[in-house]
Amino acid sequence: xxxxxxxxxxxxxxxxxxxxxxxxxxxxxxxxxxxxxxxxxxxxxxxxxxxxxxxxxxxxxxxxxxxxxxxxxxxxxxxxxxxxxxxxxxxxxxxxxxxxxxxxxxxxxxxxxxxxxxxxxxxxxxxxxxxxxxxxxxxxxxxxxxxxxxxxxxxxxxxxxxxxxxxxxxxxxxxxxxxxxxxxxxxx
Amino acid sequence: xxxxxxxxxxxxxxxxxxxxxxxxxxxxxxxxxxxxxxxxxxxxxxxxxxxxxxxxxxxxxxxxxxxxxxxxxxxxxxxxxxxxxxxxxxxxxxxxxxxxxxxxxxxxxxxxxxxxxxxxxxxxxxxxxxxxxxxxxxxxxxxxxxxxxxxxxxxxxxxxxxxxxxxxxxxxxxxxxxxxxxxxxxxxxxxxxxxxxxxxxxxxxxxxxxxxxxxxxxxxxxxxxxxxxxxxxxxxxxxx
Numbered sequence: 001x002x003x004x005x006x007x008x009x010x011x012x013x014x015x016x017x018x019x020x021x022x023x024x025x026x027x028x029x030x031x032x033x034x035x036x037x038x039x040x041x042x043x044x045x046x047x048x049x050x051x052x053x054x055x056x057x058x059x060x061x062x063x064x065x066x067x068x069x070x071x072x073x074x075x076x077x078x079x080x081x082x083x084x085x086x087x088x089x090x091x092x093x094x095x096x097x098x099x100x101x102x103x104x105x106x107x108x109x110x111x112x113x114x115x116x117x118x119x120x121x122x123x124x125x126x127x128x129x130x131x132x133x134x135x136x137x138x139x140x141x142x143x144x145x146x147x148x149x150x151x152x153x154x155x156x157x158x159x160x161x162x163x164x165x166x167x168x169x170x171x172x173x174x175x176x177x178x179x180x181x182x183x184x185x186x187x188x
Numbered sequence: 189x190x191x192x193x194x195x196x197x198x199x200x201x202x203x204x205x206x207x208x209x210x211x212x213x214x215x216x217x218x219x220x221x222x223x224x225x226x227x228x229x230x231x232x233x234x235x236x237x238x239x240x241x242x243x244x245x246x247x248x249x250x251x252x253x254x255x256x257x258x259x260x261x262x263x264x265x266x267x268x269x270x271x272x273x274x275x276x277x278x279x280x281x282x283x284x285x286x287x288x289x290x291x292x293x294x295x296x297x298x299x300x301x302x303x304x305x306x307x308x309x310x311x312x313x314x315x316x317x318x319x320x321x322x323x324x325x326x327x328x329x330x331x332x333x334x335x336x337x338x339x340x341x342x343x344x345x346x347x348x349x350x351x352x353x354x355x356x357x358x359x360x361x362x363x364x365x366x367x368x369x370x371x372x373x374x375x376x377x378x379x380x381x382x383x384x385x386x387x388x389x390x391x392x393x394x395x396x397x398x399x400x401x402x403x404x405x406x407x408x409x410x411x412x413x414x415x416x417x418x419x420x421x422x423x424x425x426x427x428x
Binding site for chain 1: 193194197198202204229230231233236237238239240241245246247322325425
């Protein structure tokens with residue numbers, strides 16, 4: 001090993017080793033987000049695996065280590081857009097209609113959880129993605145803009161529309177639900 | 189409510205406004221009950237979403253269509269890693285006394301790459317953490333790696349050496365991966381689990397208990413000496 005090169009090479013290996021640990025530590029967070037996008041545990045797992053594999057193969061391209069979460073999520077959003085969503089569109093397979101859960105399933109979790117997931121699954125991809133990025137993962141508007149590769153203004157307007165649609169879906173779910181559930185908000 | 193109001197109130201709830209803008213919105217909320225209710229409902233919506241996705245169903249893997257995992261992605265760079273082994277060893281260890289490493293050249297000179305003596309890629313994973321989630325992920329990675337090498341017809345030898353806190357992974361009473369380890373050991377003759385006798389002796393004395401390791405584990409005198417020996421033999425070393 002060349003003496004002069006060794007510090008930078010070792011430094012780089014050390015950095016990559018550290019980053020690999022940090023990348024793995026994000027697995028749960030990525031999975032939760034991926035699952036909220038597709039509501040399919042196999043697809044979500046594949047998506048996370050591919051994201052991690054891709055990320056680990058290009059650790060050198062990560063400029064700011066503090067932005068690791070945004071960087072990983074951006075990779076995942078791109079994979080989702082380029083591969084997973086396209087695959088689903090080609091096969092015509094829609095996101096699993098969660099509202100078809102059996103009553104037994106529903107009693108295990110609260111109806112609130114079931115209704116919310118059903119309402120999210122009824123949204124279009126763009127809307128579902130922006131809501132989960134901001135509300136579930138807690139990304140700022142600026143980070144979300146970077147992840148989705150759109151201007152911040154688009155994030156703001158899309159988010160506002162998406163939440164409006166989500167609330168409409170939620171109201172629909174509560175109205176159609178035969179169970180006795182106190183609606184979160186009174187119909188205006 | 190205008191579209192801009194709508195966007196402002198969303199930004200307010202998301203904490204995206206400057207202090208001045210916040211004051212402005214707060215004043216508007218005081219004067220307009222509808223707007224205040226809107227803000228409140230958006231808050232609720234956010235917490236409702238957190239609740240709904242707090243516990244998604246666990247990751248699913250369809251049999252037979254496992255994707256190579258993260259570690260496979262770097263399998264190709266293992267040889268490069270092996271060359272940097274010595275530096276990483278010193279940088280990464282805090283529980284290994286330096287006087288036990290006199291055999292190694294700190295500059296890594298003379299370290300043969302893993303394939304120098306045989307065609308098989310040989311990797312020793314050194315498990316020193318009690319984090320069994322990490323150990324489980326290691327098993328995922330190893331299995332995928334063994335599969336991938338097998339499919340491509342390449343020879344691979346893998347050893348997992350547990351010592352220190354990492355011994356939990358191979359202890360009868362503490363291992364959370366007993367079934368998995370048994371299965372893997374049966375399926376793959378080229379995978380070996382190794383437990384460190386020094387650690388066993390130390391814990392037995394310290395805790396005053398008898399320690400049983402899994403039947404699949406080979407017990408060797410010293411885990412540290414073993415990984416040092418493996419490195420000298422040209423194995424790639426990865427600390428977990």
